[in-house]
Amino acid sequence: MELLITISPLLFDWLDLIVRWIHVIVGIAWIGTSFYFNWLDSRLDKDIDKENIEGELWSVHSGGFYNIHKLKEPPKKFPKELHWFKWEAYTTWISGFVLLIIVYYLNAEGLMIDKNVNDITPFTAIIISIIFLISSWFLYDLLCKSKLLNQTALFTTICFIISVIVCYFLTKIYGSRAAYIHVGASLGTIMALNVFRVIIPSQKNMVNAALSNQKPDMSMANSAKTRSIHNNYMTLPVLFIMISAHYPFTYGHKYNWLILALISVIGALVRHYFNLRNKKQYKPWILPVAAIGMVLLIFYTALPKIISNQDNAVLSTEKISFVEINNIIKYRCGVCHAKNPTTEGIDSPPKGIVFDSVQDILKNLSIIQAQAIDSEAMPPGNMTGITQQEREKLLLWIQQGANINK
Secondary structure, eight states, X not given: OHHHHHHHHHHHHHXXXXXXXXXXXXXXXXXXXXXXXXXXXXXXXXXXXXXXXXEEEEEEETTEEEEEEEESSOOSSOOSOOOOOOHHHHHHHHHHHHHHHHHTGGGIIIIIOOTTTOOOOHHHHHHHHHHHHHHHHXXXXXXXXXXXXXXXXXXXXXHHHHHHHXXXXXXXXXXXXXXXXXXXXHHHHHHHHIIIIIIHHHHHHHHXXXXXXXXXXXXXXXXXXXXXXXXXXXXXHHHHHHHHTTOHHHHTSTTHHHHHHHHHHHXXXXXXXXXXXXXXXXXXXXXXXXXXXXXHHHXXXXXXXXXXXXXXXXXXXXXXXXXXXXXXXXXXXXXXXXXSOOSTTOOSOXXXXXXXXXXXXXXXXXXXXXXXXXXXXXXXXXXXXXXXXXXXXXXXXXHTTOOXXX
């Protein structure tokens, strides 16, 4: 039993790594098919005079030529093998949900809950998470089945406003990192259920109709096409959320919900540019607008902190001793970032970063400032109870030259 307890953190690390690896692989496959088929539909040459051919495309890849046709009607002789594009979506969602369980549900106390934000139990946090993911789909599906869907601009605006409100309230329920992940998980759930509940049933309807010499239900086909386009626009915001966990200046910012909303708009704009370009509709102003938005966002997140830090350095004359700093790091950071962590469930120091010696601390000063001071993302959920005064002392000590002799 003791041996199992000892090795279980390592086993969970391996499980985390393997599932995360699978999630990235199948996610690439799913997003790749989304990009490809949206591009393919837009690039089909429809100015052709061939029987039962709606569009044609020639391409060259991997040492060969490919001639692709889109048929107006189902083939008279059905092929023996028909390729379906569905398991990429299913396995991405399944692996993502398993990852949510491994990383967040099994460590809800540390990664989902921030007692300074909302003092809830791990069980409550998990139940809220599951209810949120399910309700996200039903709300989106309800909007798609309403008359709003016929008014693209209004539909998009309402969905965006709802997303911003949801993101804001998630930051008041969970720790900031968990709030971001749940926005991504809800988008991923919507995308996967679009495939499972709308797109694949429509394709099955087309196949069954073709086999029975009947006309397919075109309303299902049109709905499937719309959901496919929605999925295409959601890809870049989801990808951003996937990598944002490595950049605490995003989710750790005071207005993290606003940053996520703006990044989502920028991502959707970039995707919109390429979708229009694929249709040979060139709107060159879109990418510069997205780039300017990103630059403004960078300055918005960075400059106020830099100015604030400089003002603190000028105003404060307090000399901070290394003894005091060493104690802060030891008890607030070192319980995880040590060769032998004392925090339950952590077998090795996160990202291999340790603060066991003076040299360890000095070589990781930039990381300490970025994670514990600028973004205040560490410790996760403030699990060790670091105070604002302690963060300010860390900053002053660094700005005073990180002197270890006093």
